[in-house]
Structures are given as C-alpha cells and as structure tokens.
Amino acid sequence: MKSKMSRAAVAVSVVATLGLTAACGGGENTDAEKKPSAGSSAPAEKPKEPAGQGALTEAQLQKAALTKGDVKGYTIADMPAEEMPAETVPAQPAACQPIANMFFFTSDPQAKARAGRTVTPKDELSGSVISLALAAHEQSDAEKVMADLRKATENCTKYEHVGNKYSGVEALPAPEQGDEAVSYKLKGDIEGAKIPMSFTVVRSGSTLIGFYSMNMLDADKAKVPAEVLEAQVAKLEKAAG
Numbered sequence: 387m388k389s390k391m392s393r394a395a396v397a398v399s400v401v402a403t404l405g406l407t408a409a410c411g412g413g414e415n416t417d418a419e420k421k422p423s424a425g426s427s428a429p430a431e432k433p434k435e436p437a438g439q440g441a442l443t444e445a446q447l448q449k450a451a452l453t454k455g456d457v458k459g460y461t462i463a464d465m466p467a468e469e470m471p472a473e474t475v476p477a478q479p480a481a482c483q484p485i486a487n488m489f490f491f492t493s494d495p496q497a498k499a500r501a502g503r504t505v506t507p508k509d510e511l512s513g514s515v516i517s518l519a520l521a522a523h524e525q526s527d528a529e530k531v532m533a534d535l536r537k538a539t540e541n542c543t544k545y546e547h548v549g550n551k552y553s554g555v556e557a558l559p560a561p562e563q564g565d566e567a568v569s570y571k572l573k574g575d576i577e578g579a580k581i582p583m584s585f586t587v588v589r590s591g592s593t594l595i596g597f598y599s600m601n602m603l604d605a606d607k608a609k610v611p612a613e614v615l616e617a618q619v620a621k622l623e624k625a626a627g
Contacts, residue, residue, distance in 0.1 A: 428580070439592040440467035441522040442626065444499035450499040451520050455619045459509070465502030465517060472496065475548050482545035484531070484538040485555060485570070488585055491545065491596055493531050497521035505614055513603030516611065516616060518596060525592040532566055532589050539570045551575040561612070563619045564590035571608070574600075582608035586615060590622055 442450070450508035452462050470491050477486035487493045487602070491502060505516040544553040552574050560567040571584040586597045597615055603609040 425568055439525045439626075441498045441524055441592055443522070444501065446625065447499055447501035447520045447522055450593075450622040451623060452503055452505070452518070452614070452618050456621065457505070459507060460516075460611075461506045461508060463504050463506075465504050465519065469517075470500060470502050470519065477545050477547040479542070479545060482538060482542035482547075482552075484535045484554070485542055485572070485585075486545060486547040486552075488535065488587065488596055489598070491519040491521065493516075493521070495527055497523060497594075512607070513601045514607060515600050515602075516614060517598045518614070520600065520618075520622065521594045521596065524590050524596065528589050528592050528594050531594060532568060532587065535587060536568050539568065552578075558584065561586065561615060562586070563615065564588040564595070564623075569610075584609050584611045588615070588617060588619055591626060593622060593626065595619060595622060
C-alpha cells in the first residue's frame with residue numbers, strides 16, 4: 387500500500403518552457419539608407435510589446451516553495467527526484483496528454499526548472515497524500531500550458547498512461563488564486579487500487595504551481611487543502627515580487 391501511495395502521489399503542475407530566441411536579420415544598409423536626407427526626420431521606432439515575466443531560476447523556485455513549518459498541521463519535505471521525471475510519456479488518447487503529464491509534474495514544452503514538495507497531514511488517520519510542484523516558464527509558455535490543460539479537462543474523460551487507467555475526468559470550480567487556475571478530478575486504477583484524485587494548477591506570472599491530492603479512504607477528502615494552496619501561492623508571489 388505504501389508503494390502504491392508513493393507512486394500515486396507523483397502529482398500535477400504544470401508547466402513548461404520554450405526557449406525564446408530573438409531573431410534579427412536584414413542585409414547591410416547603404417550610407418544613404420543609414421542617414422536621413424536633409425529636412426527629413428528618421429522614422430519613429432515601433433514600441434516594443436511587453437514580453438511578460440521571464441522564467442524564475444531553480445534557486446528562486448526553491449526559495450519560493452513551501453518548507454517545514456510553513457503550514458500548520460502538515461509535514462513538508464522535498465520531493466524525491468525520481469518522482470519528477472523530466473520526459474513526458476505518451477497517453478492514449480492524445481486529447482488527455484496535458485492531464486497525464488500533470489500526474490508527473492511534466493509538460494510539453496518542458497519547464498526550465500522545477501521544485502517539488504510532499505505535504506503530509508500530521509493526522510495519520512486522514513488517508514491523504516498531497517504533492518505540489520513549482521515550474522518555471524517564460525510567461526507565454528505558462529499561459530499555453532494552462533490553455534492546453536483547460537481544453538483537456540473539456541475534451542478528456544478517460545485515458546491510459548504508463549500502464550495505468552484513469553477515468554471520470556471532470557472539471558471542478560477553480561480557486562480565485564494567482565492570475566488563473568484550473569481544477570479537475572479523476573479516478574486512477576493503479577495496480578488494482580481505485581484511487582480518487584484531484585488536481586489544481588495555478589499560474590502566477592510565468593510560474594505554474596501544480597497541486598495534487600489523493601485519499602485512499604474517502605473520495606470526498608481527495609481535495610487539495612485550501613490552506614496549503616493559499617500558503618504556497620502567497621509565498622511564491624512574495625518571493626517573485
């Protein structure tokens with residue numbers, strides 16, 4: 387049971403990153419092209435559109451992630467690296483890929499940096515397993531990941547991923563946190579165990595925070611605790627500000 391819960395607790399969040407490259411081009415200009423003629427003025431430069439917030443560094447993510455003592459009633463620890471694989475694994479059908487990615491805190495495009503935490507209630511009878519991860523992106527990529535995830539919650543009902551089956555995908559009301567948020571629930575059939583799970587992904591600027599919660603005892607308690615979500619968003623926004 388412990389190993390099943392550990393694998394199932396490899397959670398969501400979402401994010402990704404495309405390296406943006408600045409393109410510059412054009413041939414050489416002649417002197418006549420370089421210098422305006424007498425009595426004329428050089429054409430005004432077009433104002434540059436804002437590029438949005440750049441990606442945070444791994445050090446900034448680690449500083450912004452919850453740690454021991456940040457949320458009363460919970461034990462918080464670093465997530466083992468093996469529970470946050472770097473590569474995505476294809477899901478069937480493809481419409482469910484963004485949701486499948488969130489289970490392992492991966493995405494396409496990939497995040498530039500991530501920081502993961504396991505969050506365990508000190509009440510040993512709660513039956514809950516909670517994970518979260520912060521993922522650094524360029525802002526345009528973070529917005530795309532959110533849009534893809536939102537679309538997936540509308541078009542995906544069940545899927546298969548890394549040998550496990552998931553069903554009952556359903557969008558949930560998203561919390562009013564960050565710049566935007568997506569929430570959904572599903573049920574996983576993992577090694578024969580039926581496990582209710584819920585996910586919330588929040589975008590704050592260029593950073594995504596993925597939250598995942600499961601409960602082996604009570605499906606109604608398979609929710610991301612509001613106190614954990616609010617504390618993590620607040621800490622990120624303070625660190626990024």
